[in-house]
Amino acid sequence: MFELYSPVKILASVATTLTFGYSSGLVTRTSVNTWYPTLIKPWFTPPNKVFPIAWSSLYLIMGVAAGIVWSHADNGDKLAKTGLKHFAVQFGLNMLWSYLFFGLKSPGLGLIEVVALWTSLYKTWTVFSAVDSVAGWLMLPYLSWVSYAAVLNASIWWLNP
Known part of the structure; x- marks a missing residue:
């Protein structure tokens, strides 16, 4: 199994997820320091410094996962190709959430979108x-x-009508 993994594909996938993840994080920067602190948040909201650490780690491991599946796709695995299409859709939805929640300052739109992202x-x-x-x-x-994040988003939407 491991012999099928392409280090080049894994590194390319990791670089892509980290780059796009970083760019979607740029949308949040201003709002994190201005709008987000004004919201009522539930007791289980982590400190702001947790989010960049969590997301960087997640982008890294999802990039490795995508690189592994990409390795299989290049070996003719049609299901792997389908998986990469699903990955692209969910990753686009991931980036869209930042824009809706933070860019548009809309927990309601973020909530609708995070359900689509989760699915x-x-x-x-x-x-x-x-x-x-x-x-x-x-x-x-x-x-x-x-x-x-979906539960946190729903709680923020509920607490901030």
Whole structure:
């Protein structure tokens, strides 16, 4: 199994997820320091310094997972190609969430979108797991974090009518 993994594809995927993740984080910077502190947040909201650490780690491991699946796709695995399409969709939704929640300052739109993100991510996880168990396991922390983020988003929307 491990002989199928392409280090070049893994590194390219990691570089891509980190780069795009960083760029979507640029949308949040101003709002994190101005608008976000004015919101009423639930007791389980982590300190702001946790978010860049968590997201950088998640972008890193999801990049490794995508690189593993990409390695399989280049070996003719049609399910892997499907998984990469799902990955692209969920990653686009991931970046869109930052714009909706922070850029437009809309917890309501963020909540609607994070449900779509979670659904797309769940589908990505199921396909990645079918392609390669390591890729599936690597996506679980991300799926867990988005689940938590959805509850946090819903709570912020509820507390800030």
